Amino acid sequence: MEPIAEILYTEEEIRKRVQELAAQISKDYQDKNLLLVGILKGSFIFLADLCRQIAFPCKIDFVAVSSYGMRAESSGVVRIIMDTRESLEQKDVLIVDDIYDRGLTLNYLKENFLTRRPASVKICALLKKELSQEVKVKIDYLGFKVPNKFIVGYGLDFAEEFRNLKYIASLKDEYIKEKMK
Numbered sequence: 001m002e003p004i005a006e007i008l009y010t011e012e013e014i015r016k017r018v019q020e021l022a023a024q025i026s027k028d029y030q031d032k033n034l035l036l037v038g039i040l041k042g043s044f045i046f047l048a049d050l051c052r053q054i055a056f057p058c059k060i061d062f063v064a065v066s067s068y069g070m071r072a073e074s075s076g077v078v079r080i081i082m083d084t085r086e087s088l089e090q091k092d093v094l095i096v097d098d099i100y101d102r103g104l105t106l107n108y109l110k111e112n113f114l115t116r117r118p119a120s121v122k123i124c125a126l127l128k129k130e131l132s133q134e135v136k137v138k139i140d141y142l143g144f145k146v147p148n149k150f151i152v153g154y155g156l157d158f159a160e161e162f163r164n165l166k167y168i169a170s171l172k173d174e175y176i177k178e179k180m181k
């Protein structure tokens with residue numbers, strides 16, 4: 001079965017938008033102590049492209065949080081499985097995530113990071129789902145809005161597959177149902 005329902009953003013559209021976000025971030029953080037913190041694994045491609053367009057040297061770190069695993073629905077519980085190696089103290093932390101869906105992950109991480117005496121904490125998300133936010137979180141830098149479908153590609157997975165697609169796409173509901181049997 002063909003898994004892809006629709007290509008939402010092409011490689012070229014993503015490249016252009018990432019360039020715009022990086023330009024804005026470079027401007028806003030030029031006199032600051034920027035630390036990019038990518039949320040693994042979904043943000044790895046976005047972060048790699050974004051950081052290379054930033055106009056000055058900056059620090060990069062990662063956290064890993066509990067994931068969806070084989071399921072398309074979140075369990076609702078957020079846990080840090082791997083923490084940053086850098087201390088966040090005095091840093092201007094910019095959390096980089098793949099998608100703002102229910103908001104649990106970003107809300108939890110932002111609150112957690114704020115307790116570590118950073119200079120500031122902001123959020124950059126590649127995607128935002130149109131309807132599903134249960135927890136409101138301010139997204140300071142947003143790439144694109146996407147429909148309330150299951151999204152894959154450019155780092156985002158379904159059951160650990162499709163991360164290496166060059167584009168951002170929605171999956172067919174029948175494909176998800178088939179796989180979750």
Ligand code: IMP
Nearest residue numbers: 042099100101102103104105150151156
């Ligand atoms: P939230 O806590 O519900 O906002 O979920 C955030 C995390 O769930 C994201 O960082 C993604 O890793 C994952 N996620 C949510 N929706 C999707 C999707 O449509 N495709 C792939 N991963 C998703």
Ligand code: MG
Nearest residue numbers: 039040042098
């Ligand atoms: Mg994620």
